[in-house]
Amino acid sequence: MAKRDYYEVLGVPKNAQEADIKKAYRKLTMQYHPDRNPGDKTAEEKFKEVNEAYEVLGDQGKRTRYDQFGHAGVDGQAGGGGFGGFGGGFGGGFNVDLGDLGDIFDIFGGMAGGGGGRRATGPQKGESIRKDVTLSFEEAAFGAEKEIEVTRAETCSRCQGTGAKEGTSKKRCERCQGTGQVKAAQRTMLGTMQIAQPCPDCRGEGYIIEQPCPECGGQGLVRRRRTIKVKIPPGVDNDSRIRSTGDGHAGVRGGGHGDLYIFIRVRPHEFFERRGDDVYMEMPITFVQAALGADLSVKTLEGEASLKVPEGTQTHTVLRLKGQGIPHLRGGGRGDQLVRVIVATPVKLSAKQKELLGEFAQSSGKENYRGDQKDGKKGFFERWRDK
């Protein structure tokens, strides 16, 4: 079943102030409280839904994440899963840690920040940010420095993240004695159960800000647009991921920043195709070049290189330009450039040319079409002709 939008559940607009969210929450929990609606299943469901919505919208970190990623950004938070919505995107491929190129890190460990069992009042690491970046074929091959625009939560500099106005401080919440949690009775099929809920007075923070900081409205966090320079190492490919440590959202209560993850896409090249760290291309040659051999100039990633086509080269032979491919991501050399030569048949021959080819045909015999395989086995043409 699709989950309802949390703002809709609480009946508040997307830009609602914290106080309005709290007010709506109180009103609805009173309305649907199991004590007031004994045996009413619908009310019970509503009560749960309202609590779930408030658990997210009443927490600045979670609300930011919800605004950005929807339910996927906050689902499974209580169970410790964290960032369930990213599950698909993070499977397969490999990751590049900018700090240490040799390190393939555990993405789930890195993203969830120790999700489960986290106390609402403890330090909480900021959420990570995902950005997709499309590179040209050459940028992926040789690396690039990219400027990435992010809008992220940052610690409010005016109140240093406390959320309290200058000269004031926050007070311990009396209702929950600073624990951030209150016990509430909830009727279930198994009877009445005591469940812990975020304290409605302090939104689970354990303290109350009487005079909020005017800059951040008491949240301790502000949204800022930032341009972050990220170095993309040479050799990345589609589905490579770069982690820029500490460039994600600010945490709360001194929890530190999350990370910035850059997901790489590479635009296809007009001539080249990537095969691992080799670049592959096809090139037409004339049948004369194929027969007599030739030194040709071919396009490479960095310009041009000369390619020796040996005498008697068969069509579709793959020739190799050593070290002209993509640098290995882990360092130590480069792949090769593979050039498949395709022999072109001449057309629009003049009478003179036809005569010359006729002469050539007459003068050539079986031995001219032997050994189109280097290892001495019969080649395709020979096998076919022998039948």
Ligand SMILES: [Zn+2]
């Ligand atoms: Zn502030």
Ligand SMILES: [Zn+2]
């Ligand atoms: Zn409280």
